[in-house]
Amino acid sequence: MDFNLNEEQQMLADTVQRMVRDQYSFEKREGYYRSSDGFSPEFWQQLSELGITSVPVGADYEGFGGSGVENMLVMTELGRGLCLEPFLHSQIYAAGLVEQLGSSEQRRSLLPKVAAGEWRLAVADEEPGSHYDPESIACMAIPCDRGWRLEGSKRVVIGGDSAKFILVSAKIQDTDGVSVFLIDPEADGVTSQSYPCIDGPRACDLALNGVYVECDDLLGAPGKAAPALIYQRGRAGAAQCAEALGNMEEAFRLTLDYLKTRQQFGAPIGRFQSLQHRMADMRGELELARSMVILAACVADDPVSDERSRQLSAAKFVVARASQFIAEQAIQLHGGIGMTWEYSLAHHAKRLVMLAHQFGDDDFHLAQYSALLDLPRQVA
C-alpha cells in the first residue's frame, strides 16, 4: 500500500497544473469556449510540446505509456482548470480502443500521430436509444463490395467536430455483435451537426447515410468489439472521475474562500454553524471521492474481472454522487452569485453535474454494481 507519487509523477502533476494555471484563466476559457474551435488549439499545441498528449499512449507507439495513475494526474489538473480540449475522449478513450482493437498496422499508422497531438480521435458510441450501453445500438454496417456501408445516427460525439478520425460503433447487418469502424468525418455520406454541451466542451451529432468503409478500417474482428468498448469505457470513466476530482477541489476552494470573505449580519457567513456543517459534509464527500479516484486509477488497467468492474462502477457512483452534492451545495452557499454565468463556480458546478452523463451516471452504475453483487456462499 503506497499512496505517494514518485518523483516523475509529481513532476507530471506539477507541470500540468502550472500550464493550466498560466494558460487557462476563467476569462481565457470563456474566449476559447466562444471561439470557432470551442477550445484552445494553442493550449493543445503546448500539451503536445511538453509530451502530455503522449502520456496515455503506449510506449510502442511513441507514447509515454502512462498508467491509470498518470492519466489521473493529468485529468485532475485539466478538470481543475475546466479545460475544454477533448483530451480524455481522444487520448485516453479513443486511443485506448485503437490500442486494444486495432491491428498492428492500424496502431502504427494512428497512435504515433495521436501521441504527438497531431491527430485527435473521437468515439461515436452513443445513440438516441443507447443510454450508456454500448451494445444497445441501431447503427448498421451493410456489407458491400470490399467493405461496408454505414447507416444510422450517432449522438453527442465529444470532440467529434475537431477529430481527424472518428471511431463509430455499429452492428453488421443481420448480426448482433458490435463492431468499431474508423471513419473520416469528411467522407461522403457523413453529416455532422456541431454544438457546445451545457458544461462547455464541443460535441456533434452524426448522420451516417451509406458511408463507405474499407475492409482495412474495421478495428478488430467483426462483431467482437463490445468487450473492448466496455473495458475502455471503464478506463475512460476512471480518468473522468479524476477530472471530477480536480473540479470538486476547485469548487470547494472557491466556496471556502467565499465563506471566509462574504459578510452578512456583521460577520463572515462561515461563522454560521449550519453553513460550517454543510462545508464539513462537502469535505467528507470530497475525501470519499478522492479515495475512489485513486482506487479507480490503480485498477483501470487491470485485466477484466468482476472485481475490476465493481470497483470502477463504485468509483463512478461515489464520484457522481459527490460531484452533484458539491455542485449543489457550492451554488447554495454562494447564493445568487453562484447562479451567474460570469463567475467560474457556476461552470464548475455545471461540469460536475454533467460529467455523470458520460460513461454512465450514478443510477447506471448502481445497476451495474448490483448485477455483479458478490454474495456469500451460505444463507443465514
Added chain:
Amino acid sequence: MNIHFTPEEQAFRQEVQAFLRSNLPDDLARKVRLGRRLAKSDHQRWQKILSQQGWYAVNWPVEHGGTGWSVVQKHIFDEECAAAGAPRIVSFGVNMVAPVIIRFGTPAQKDYYLPRILSGEDWWCQGYSEPGAGSDLASLKTRAHRDGDHYVVNGQKTWTTLGQHANRIFCLVRTDPGAKKQEGISFLLIDMDTPGITVRPIITLDGEHEVNEVFFDNVRVPVENLVGEENRGWTCAKYLLTHERTGQAGIGLSKAALEQLKRIAMAETVRGRPLIEDPMFRARIAEVEMRLMAVEMSTLRILAATRDGGVPGAESSLLKIQGSEIRQAITNLMRKALGPNALPFLEHELEPDFDGDPLYQDYSAAPASQYFNMRKLSIYGGSNEIQKNIIAKMVLEL
C-alpha cells in the same frame, strides 16, 4: 502508487485467519453473528484466549506486553476478528486508560495497573459524561477536593458502558472549581469497591442493560491514583479521545454486518423469491457496499499516512462520521430485510444463555434491536455534529 497490502501484510492476515479458525470458539462467533447479547464471561473468555497469544494489547508498546504491530497490522487484525465473529474488545481498559497510564502514569501506576489489565483481573469503565456534560464535556461538575492523602469525590457520572461488570473506573473530576473550564480538571483512577459508589442501570430503548449511572458520595480516593498533574486532566482526556476515535470507522464490523445482511436477504423471501433478487433491495445493498468501499479506501489512505509518520488529525473526524453512518445504514437494511418478522420483541432469544428453538429464525430476533442500539454510534465518542465542528475549526479554519 499501489493499493495492495505487502506480501508480509498478506502473510500476517493469513496468520490471523489461521489463529481465529483454531482458537475462536464457535458458540461465541455464532452469538456475535446473530447479534445476541454477550455475558461478562463471554468477553473474558475471548480476552483470555487473545492474552495467551499475546494479541490482546495491540496498541501497547512491546515493553509493556503489547504487540508492536504497525497500524496496518492492527487494521488487518480488527478486520479479520470482525469477519470471523470475534467478540468486540471492550476498550475501556486495554485501549483507553492503558495508553493514558503508559503516556502520563507514574512507574508505580504502570507496574500495578498494566499487568492487571493484561490478565483480565481488572475491568475498567469510563467516568466522563455527566447529566449536564455530554458534548460539552468540559462543563463536568463531579468534584474532588483534597483531604490529606485523599481526594474526596462527589457527583454523578452517566452513560457508563458495562459499568456493572467493572471493578475500576477512570474519571474526569473537577479539582479547581475556580479555574477556567478545561483547566481545573483532573484524571483519577477509582476502585469501584470504595464505599460511597452506587451503580444504577440505565435500560436503553432496545431493552438492553449496557449503560449505567454511577453516583459518588464522599468517595475517598488515594492521591497516588491521580494520573498526570492535578488540574491537567484535560490533556489526558484529549489524548484518550484521539485513541477512542481512531478505529471508529469500524470498517471490519461494517463488512461483517454487510455479509450478515446479504445472508438474511438470501434467506428471506418476497413474492416467493429470495429478497436478494428483488432489484430495489439489492440496489440498496449495492449502494451501501459502494460507500463502504470508499470509506475503506479512505481508512487505508490514513493508515498508510500514519505508517509513514503522519499524525491522523481531523481526518479521523470524517471517518467517524462516515463509518457510523454506514453501520447505521446496514442495520437499517437488516431490519427492513425482515419485513414483519422484525416486529416480535423476544428478549429471551437475545440473552447470552439462550439455547432453545427460536420462534421464527435464529437471525431474526436481533436486527430491530440492533438498529435501535446502533443509533448510539452517531452520538458517542463526540457526536457527529461535534465532529463537524472540529472539521470546520481545525481543517476549514472557519
